[in-house]
Amino acid sequence: MTSPLRRRALVLGAVCSSVVPIAARARDADVPYVPTPPEVVEGMLDMAGLKPGERLIDLGSGDGRIPMAAVRRGASALGVEIDSDLVARARAKARFAGLEGRVHFVRDDLFTVSLRDADVVTLYLLPDINERLKPKLLSEMKPGARVVSHAFDMGDWPPEQHREVSEKHVYLWTIPAIAGGEWRLVRGDGTTATLAIAQRYSRVSGMLDGRAIRDARLAGAALSFAADGVAYRGAVGDRTIIGDTWRAERID
Structure with a gap:
C-alpha cells in the first residue's frame, strides 16, 4: 500500500x-x-x-x-x-x-x-x-x-x-487534497463505476468507466466534475470521497 x-x-x-x-x-x-x-x-x-x-x-x-x-x-x-x-x-x-x-x-x-x-x-x-x-x-x-x-x-x-x-x-x-488515483464510485441507487483521476497540484482530469469527465475542479478538498449529464460534488479524504448522493473509496 x-x-x-x-x-x-x-x-x-x-x-x-x-x-x-x-x-x-x-x-x-x-x-x-x-x-x-x-x-x-x-x-x-x-x-x-x-x-x-x-x-x-x-x-x-x-x-x-x-x-x-x-x-x-x-x-x-x-x-x-x-x-x-x-x-x-x-x-x-x-x-x-x-x-x-x-x-x-x-x-x-x-x-x-x-x-x-x-x-x-x-x-x-x-x-x-x-x-x-x-x-x-x-x-x-x-x-x-x-x-x-x-x-x-x-x-x-x-x-x-x-x-x-x-x-x-x-x-x-x-493546498489541494490527494484526489489522484483510482476510486470505486457508488451512486445513491447502488450502481458502481470506476473513477480514475489524474492530478498535478490542483489540476485534475479523469475518466468515469472509461469516459472522460468534464469541468473537473479541485479546490482544497472540494472536488467537482460532470459525467454523462450528471454533476458530482464531494469532499476528498485520504481513502474516501463523500458526495451528497454518492461516495467513492480508493482502490490501491
Whole structure:
C-alpha cells in the first residue's frame, strides 16, 4: 500500500526528498532580511482571507510584522526566524505593542518546523527557497490551507491568484487534497463505476468507466466534475470521497 505522504509526492508533482537538511539554514546563508512594506503585509493577509481564530505561520519572519498584523485580525500566529537578533527584535516589538502572549516567535529552521496546524503560511524568501519548501508545504499542510508569497512564485505550481500591491507581486495557493488515483464510485441507487483521476497540484482530469469527465475542479478538498449529464460534488479524504448522493473509496 502506498503511504499518504508518498502518494501526495507522486500525484502533486513534488519530490519530498528534495527538502533540504537542517544544516542548510535559509536566513544564515540564502535570504537577506528585507522588510515587507506595511501595505503589502495587509494585502497578503487580505489575499489569504485570514479569519479570526485561524493559525498563521510566517517563515522567515524578520522583525515580526506579519505575525503581529495577523493577531490584530484575531488570528494566532507564529514567526519562524533563524536570526537570533531578529527574533529578539520581534519579541521586543510584540511586548511594546501589547501583543505578548498572543504572538510567538521562535528561532528555528524553515525546513524542519512543523506546518501541520497552519491555516495560512506566509513567505518572503527567494525563488530557490520557495522551490525547496514546496514539497514540505504540500506534504504537511492540510487541504484548504493557504500559502501567500511576497515577490516570488513556486515555479511549476501555478498560483490561484496573483496581484500587485503597491507595485509588489503577491501570490496565493491553496493546498489541494490527494484526489489522484483510482476510486470505486457508488451512486445513491447502488450502481458502481470506476473513477480514475489524474492530478498535478490542483489540476485534475479523469475518466468515469472509461469516459472522460468534464469541468473537473479541485479546490482544497472540494472536488467537482460532470459525467454523462450528471454533476458530482464531494469532499476528498485520504481513502474516501463523500458526495451528497454518492461516495467513492480508493482502490490501491
